[in-house]
Amino acid sequence: xxxxxxxxxxxxxxxxxxxxxxxxxxxxxxxxxxxxxxxxxxxxxxxxxxxxxxxxxxxxxxxxxxxxxxxxxxxxxxxxxxxxxxxxxxxxxxxxxxxxxxxxxxxxxxxxxxxxxxxxxxxxxxxxxxxxxxxxxxxxxxxxxxxxxxxxxxxxxxxxxxxxxxxxxxxxxxxxxxxxxxxxxxxxxxxxxxxxxxxxxxxxxxxxxxxxxxxxxxxxxxxxxxxxxxxxxxxxxxxxxxxxxxxxxxxxxxxxxxxxxxxxxxxxxxxxxxxxxxxxxxxxxxxxxxxxxxxxxxxxxxxxxxxxxxxxxxxxxxxxxxxxxxxxxxxxxxxxxxxxxxxxxxxxxxxxxxxxxxxxxxxxxxxxxxxxxxxxxxxxxxxxxxxxxxxxxxxxxxxxxxxxxxxxxxxxxxxxxxxxxxxxxxxxxxxxxxxxxxxxxxxxxxxxxxxxxxxxxxxxxxxxxxxxxxxxxxxxxxxxxxxxxxxxxxxxxxxxxxxxxxxxxxxxxxxxxxxxxxxxxxxxxxxxxxxxxxxxxxx
Ligand code: G4P
Numbered sequence: 278x279x280x281x282x283x284x285x286x287x288x289x290x291x292x293x294x295x296x297x298x299x300x301x302x303x304x305x306x307x308x309x310x311x312x313x314x315x316x317x318x319x320x321x322x323x324x325x326x327x328x329x330x331x332x333x334x335x336x337x338x339x340x341x342x343x344x345x346x347x348x349x350x351x352x353x354x355x356x357x358x359x360x361x362x363x364x365x366x367x368x369x370x371x372x373x374x375x376x377x378x379x380x381x382x383x384x385x386x387x388x389x390x391x392x393x394x395x396x397x398x399x400x401x402x403x404x405x406x407x408x409x410x411x412x413x414x415x416x417x418x419x420x421x422x423x424x425x426x427x428x429x430x431x432x433x434x435x436x437x438x439x440x441x442x443x444x445x446x447x448x449x450x451x452x453x454x455x456x457x458x459x460x461x462x463x464x465x466x467x468x469x470x471x472x473x474x475x476x477x478x479x480x481x482x483x484x485x486x487x488x489x490x491x492x493x494x495x496x497x498x499x500x501x502x503x504x505x506x507x508x509x510x511x512x513x514x515x516x517x518x519x520x521x522x523x524x525x526x527x528x529x530x531x532x533x534x535x536x537x538x539x540x541x542x543x544x545x546x547x548x549x550x551x552x553x554x555x556x557x558x559x560x561x562x563x564x565x566x567x568x569x570x571x572x573x574x575x576x577x578x579x580x581x582x583x584x585x586x587x588x589x590x591x592x593x594x595x596x597x598x599x600x601x602x603x604x605x606x607x608x609x610x611x612x613x614x615x616x617x618x619x620x621x622x623x624x625x626x627x628x629x630x631x632x633x634x635x636x637x638x639x640x641x642x643x644x645x646x647x648x649x650x651x652x653x654x655x656x657x658x659x660x661x662x663x664x665x666x667x668x669x670x671x672x673x674x675x676x677x678x679x680x681x682x683x684x685x686x687x688x689x690x691x692x693x694x695x696x697x698x699x700x701x702x703x704x705x706x707x708x709x710x711x712x713x714x715x716x717x718x719x720x721x722x723x724x725x726x727x728x729x730x731x732x733x734x735x736x737x738x739x740x741x742x743x744x745x746x747x748x749x750x751x752x753x754x755x756x757x758x759x760x761x762x763x764x765x766x767x768x769x770x771x772x773x774x775x776x777x778x779x780x781x782x783x784x785x786x787x788x789x790x791x792x793x794x795x796x797x798x799x800x801x802x803x804x805x806x807x808x809x810x811x812x813x814x815x816x
Pocket of ligand 1: 304305306307308309310311312313431432433434435532543544545546
């Protein structure tokens with residue numbers, strides 16, 4: 278008799294997948310993303326003191342900002358993947374995978390790529406500012422990809438807008454029905470605690486010195502809440518009743534369909550409301566449920582191992598000059614040392630160097646399950662969007678590359694570094710740091726770099742100089758819009774003013790235009806020319 282091990286293994290994969298919550302925080306810079314990340318990790322008891330990951334001023338520092346440039350600017354350009362265990366108040370044990378999106382105001386493709394790897398997003402809003410441009414753009418990407426959103430109104434300890442007004446703004450500007458799970462007791466600037474709208478209890482928060490440790494909270498029964506918080510409690514109850522009358526109670530189906538959003542109120546700096554967010558993530562955020570392949574078939578989470586690379590990062594550690602590909606596990610179990618297949622080439626891929634990255638600390642990763650992120654070091658062959666699998670072949674769809682809006686000619690400033698220049702540009706192109714465009718007219722010596730946000734150019738120039746030893750100069754070109762065109766139409770387009778045609782490394786031909794009005798003109802005056810849109814940031 279043969280004993281099958283398949284069923285228990287499938288059960289284990291399914292159980293591990295169910296425990297996972299893989300999400301990213303989307304926000305405008307300064308809304309408190311780094312502070313909230315710290316607070317989440319602190320409350321999950323993965324660190325003992327806030328400041329341990331991002332190294333905030335005056336706090337203990339192990340800094341997640343890898344590149345010198347980031348340190349100089351005090352921002353986080355690269356993405357970190359944090360994993361930590363969390364046990365809910367009812368004793369369920371979860372594994373949280375928090376993917377950090379870059380925190381700067383410019384867009385870069387990195388941010389969008391990270392969002393291809395999450396099952397849920399936390400939309401963090403500054404209570405005084407409401408919806409800001411970066412939040413709106415990132416939200417559009419989430420909607421486009423049908424990623425459910427939990428909204429967190431942060432900085433409630435500071436004077437800000439009225440809570441109901443913020444709910445209206447979300448509803449009116451992005452057509453998301455808000456369904457608050459907690460409601461603040463005390464106006465913005467006087468944060469006493471929250472009404473838990475589902476249990477009806479008052480959760481009272483107490484400040485700790487400097488907000489460095491988890492804030493104590495007291496759960497007070499509704500019958501005693503008025504005595505504890507007076508008119509602030511009465512107001513919270515009244516407003517909560519208004520919300521219910523307005524249909525603003527939590528609904529799981531519309532949350533998963535991305536048409537409603539549960540809302541929580543926090544002060545990440547004081548650690549208020551952070552436990553509630555962890556509980557909501559554990560209770561309501563979807564767990565990994567497999568991934569659609571290029572043909573639209575579902576690769577179930579319990580199928581043999583598969584993952585896709587959503588980001589390639591080089592130069593994280595100046596001492597090692599290494600290159601890490603981050604892959605999100607879609608199905609099955611990963612064991613370090615497994616030999617996988619790289620779907621793009623059909624070649625075996627050895628995973629001896631798998632790592633998990635927690636802030637700046639890296640540790641060897643031995644096992645991973647659906648929803649987890651694997652950091653694969655020395656992964657020269659891997660590109661964003663690549664699929665890795667074992668046993669049963671699968672190919673996931675490519676990650677859409679966004680329509681570039683900034684274009685610059687790159688020139689090697691040191692003629693003796695010709696080889697390094699070519700190698701560096703090729704590498705940055707493969708990693709997706711920038712898109713590289715070429716044309717006969719400009720020649721191979723002067724490739725055009727194309728980006729969604731100008732910060733990508735700074736990263737490229739910095740890395741060319743420091744990593745490849747080939748400093749470059751960048752000359753900005755006056756184009757802002759790109760369209761895919763056919764080779765047959767290229768000669769017609771080339772002749773027009775304020776239009777240029779390039780070939781991308783993947784062979785796609787791009788026509789670029791000075792403005793969208795110029796594009797519209799060209800399209801009107803040349804009706805036989807076909808111009809196709811790329812995915813635009815914020816579409
Ligand atoms: P980001 O990653 O989204 O860019 O924001 P970050 O966490 O760096 O926070 C931006 C600023 O807002 C920081 O102040 C931070 O302390 C503050 N902040 C974050 N959450 C809260 C909150 O809930 N309440 C209040 N009052 N402030 C908050 P900073 O002065 O720039 O830096 P720091 O020296 O205070 O760390």
